[in-house]
Amino acid sequence: MTFRAFHRLLLLLGVLVSFASTAQSNTYQAKKMSVWSLNQPWALTQLPDNNWLVTERDGQVVITGGVESLVRIPLALPDLYVAGQGGLLDLALFADFAVSGKVMLTFSQGTEEANHLAVATAVFNGESFSDISVILTVSPDKDTPVHYGGRLALLPDGTWLVTTGDGFDYREEAQRLNSMLGKTLRFNADGSAPEDNPFAEQAPYVFTYGHRNPQGLVVDAASGAIYEHEHGPDGGDEINLLTPGNNYGWPVATFGTDYSGAQISPFTRYANMQSPQVNWTPSVAPSAMAIYRGQMFPELNGQLLVTTLKAQQLLAVDLSATPVQQTAPFATINQRLRDVAIGQDGAIYVLTDGKEANILRIAPR
Template sequence: MRYLLLFALATFLCTCDPAPETTQTTTEGPDRAANAAPTTMLTAAGVEAETVFNFEDIIWGFTWLPDGKMLATVKDGRLLLVEGDSSTLVSGVPEVRTAGQGGLLDVLLDQDFATNRFVYLSYSRSEDGGDKGFTSVGRGRLSEDGSQLEDFTSLYDGGPATDKGQHYGSRMVWGPEDGHLYFTIGDRGNRDENPQDTTRDGGKVYRIAADGSIPADNPFVGVQNAKEAIYSYGHRNLQGMAVNPTTGEIWEHEHGPRGGDEINIIQAGKNYGWPVITYGINYDGSQITEEVSKPGMEQPLHYWVPSIAPSGMAFITGDRYAGWEGDLLVGSLRYSYIKLLHLDGKEVTGEQDIIKNIGRLRDVRMGPDGYIYASIEGTGIVRVVPV
């Protein structure tokens, strides 16, 4: 009887499904996948990139129109209306200064685009057509057929102009609670003066109303000689910005020098330390500062040593990527992958590198169809799909 009981127990255990491994890739066929939710976490090998728009130049930013078409900025100054794998030029775009890292940068639709058709652009702008420039943010009205940007107007110019070609920023998001426009401008290659001085532009996150006016509750309103559009300061070169869909917080990432790329959560009036504190060093290997922390200066939520050269940023929403819901995506220019950061609240619990060796990642977005999209320099726009 004892042997019969043991045999029955063994048979029962063999027929039970094993507990799912947290790092196993779901490999269900299309019929099962359509009818059953995945129960395991995807791995880096569980996704692949498919090109949806072939383009050989640098697409710096992109977004979707309500009809499913895309607007994409080309660093050399072109704005594209993308439909499928074809595109047309949008006229009426401001002239840009394309020296160095500058050019036509980010693109953002108005929160009430369906009514007013406003499109916001950030770009490097020449001062009176000369060889000096600054980061500017402005808006124009997209014509009904999408062929023209009408009545484009600059809303904020981050001067003074300089002939340096680096660290323009620049990303834009809407504040989910206040409806204001948040945007970034890098330190413009002047780390000794711009980032820590609130009377100067550069190395800052800014906050303005949709029409360009300054909100009365901005942290430096009324402060003598301060740039009242400033929301936070002490930044280096911010090329990623996203709203946390769970908390409504605005997250940004910025390039460090040699090491010290950072992710920060932006708070009004806070000083994020550059260049007084940093986890990076100069490109020649010399020390910038021995300080990595200091009272009154914010610590990054996360940082990288060595640098990954981050560009583009998005939180994963929806349920297309099993186990990645709410996690963070950061593009890497240096290593040609998307960095996936697993989050537990504000804590980074792990990292994966996905779609590796694909090219320099310039922007990362969640599409209206729930898929991850990325712009790759020299390739175009790809969609990341589970396999």
């Protein structure tokens, strides 16, 4: 065993010990919000009236209204493509949602032979969605039903970010500025490209590039920092601090290897490419992310909360610590987790994954 492998093993064992000691403290309770099941959900968004909207990949949005109340609304999404990792993905509210009812959506669109990520706006009146309009489509098309990205974030200046995956078989596209694959894209609410984007003439929408399959995206309201996380291949999952115009390495620089065991690149770092803030090797399969700000869990203030699919944990990552610290403060959950949000009540809400998923509310006992 190499020194690097031994060091990684020690780090992993340290996390596992932390998980176990936290589980024994029995301080917190993760309680199901309902008796019903969600079908392949992807995103969790709280409304001003405290109810939640949950996207399901088959094209429906669920409105939760208490323990036994659930309403499903099918969306008339044009050319919705549901296969593999595709379907209806993220949903986010406009800043003026309380007045306008406007939301932003992402979904996969097209056919098996030619599909892509699409971004759309819609209006929600509390009971139904109307005025669905596609404002941005990712190009080029691909023939794989995976690696869409699709996570949305609203920036303080009113522009939006969306993550896009590399399409799996098209990983070289992540390094090409004339491709929208493997990027974060910045766009206006009407779908146009902001004139101050870093590559305004060459690549009007590109904000950052060199990404694999980014599914976590969050803006820290306190500092303005933008954090993204993405799936590596076999290893090499990472958290990045995004800066406009920067290259985040994939597939030139990665800590991961191919699923076959083959080497993807000899480089874990490369000149003029940004190294990750956090590298997870072995993979944890990060699926979403939020920043905790609240009084219910003061010990977590300012930390990133990361849901994972493979590790089946909600991780708390403290980027302010040197070295970066991560724990699993709610170790007894032990399920595949799809999304996380901080509720208006200060509790942590976690969306589980799969065909019989649910929302968990985490609060002190």
